[in-house]
Amino acid sequence: DQQVKQNSPSLSVQEGRISILNCDYTNSMFDYFLWYKKYPAEGPTFLISISSIKDKNEDGRFTVFLNKSAKHLSLHIVPSQPGDSAVYFCAALTTGRRALTFGSGTRLQVQP
Amino acid sequence: GAGVSQSPSNKVTEKGKDVELRCDPISGHTALYWYRQSLGQGLEFLIYFQGNSAPDKSGLPSDRFSAERTGGSVSTLTIQRTQQEDSAVYLCASSFSSGRGETQYFGPGTRLLVL
Numbered sequence: 001d002q003q004v005k006q007n008s009p010s011l012s013v014q015e016g017r018i019s020i021l022n023c024d025y026t027n028s029m030f031d032y033f034l035w036y037k038k039y040p041a042e043g044p045t046f047l048i049s050i051s052s053i054k055d056k057n058e059d060g061r062f063t064v065f066l067n068k069s070a071k072h073l074s075l076h077i078v079p080s081q082p083g084d085s086a087v088y089f090c091a092a093l094t095t096g097r098r099a100l101t102f103g104s105g106t107r108l109q110v111q112p
Numbered sequence: 113g114a115g116v117s118q119s120p121s122n123k124v125t126e127k128g129k130d131v132e133l134r135c136d137p138i139s140g141h142t143a144l145y146w147y148r149q150s151l152g153q154g155l156e157f158l159i160y161f162q163g164n165s166a167p168d169k170s171g172l173p174s175d176r177f178s179a180e181r182t183g184g185s186v187s188t189l190t191i192q193r194t195q196q197e198d199s200a201v202y203l204c205a206s207s208f209s210s211g212r213g214e215t216q217y218f219g220p221g222t223r224l225l226v227l
Contacts, residue, residue, distance in 0.1 A: 002154075006154075036218075043116065043203055043218025043220050044155070044203075046215045046216070049213075091155075098143065098145075098168070099145060099157035099168065100145075100157065102147075102155040103154050104152065104154040105154060
């Protein structure tokens with residue numbers, strides 16, 4: 001039973017356009033959410049996070065939106081660059097637990 | 113500074129053999145995690161160490177899996193009597209503490225193939 005779901009295995013966008021990666025979760029106890037980026041043959045690297053008390057967090061070209069009522073979050077990348085091409089994982093935490101629960105990832109390809 | 117390192121980077125073994133995977137966390141990091149990623153799946157939590165506290169083993173899939181962390185630093189994940197379904201990338205991560213805002217830094221992983 002996947003508690004964190006990324007229903008789009010892949011996404012392709014043109015350089016300069018917006019990339020929107022989506023993530024849904026089922027566990028209402030999740031209260032902290034993160035996005036990680038992974039290049040081939042490397043470990044995931046932290047990108048951005050959001051606490052459940054917020055609905056938006058922005059860091060440069062990256063913005064994460066959280067809709068608690070819909071149990072949905074999204075990562076927006078504007079403008080997209082070819083170097084953003086990677087697999088993006090959504091992850092979540094519950095209070096008192098330190099292990100991350102990950103989605104299955106979305107492969108983003110940014111076309112030059 | 114050095115990041116999280118893991119060895120070996122690749123391991124091919126025969127079904128039924130035991131394997132040991134090593135993780136060297138970032139110096140000074142008190143928390144250490146093991147995850148694995150099977151083909152087409154997300155990362156799955158296995159075990160978590162925090163300082164001298166008892167590890168959280170709730171993610172270990174069977175008693176064939178065990179892990180140690182010696183001296184609060186290096187960790188070894190051992191899989192006994194390997195099965196083909198154990199084939200996956202095993203990822204280690206460390207963080208400065210176990211605070212929820214603490215970033216987990218991942219190593220490059222060990223790709224395990226059980227024939």
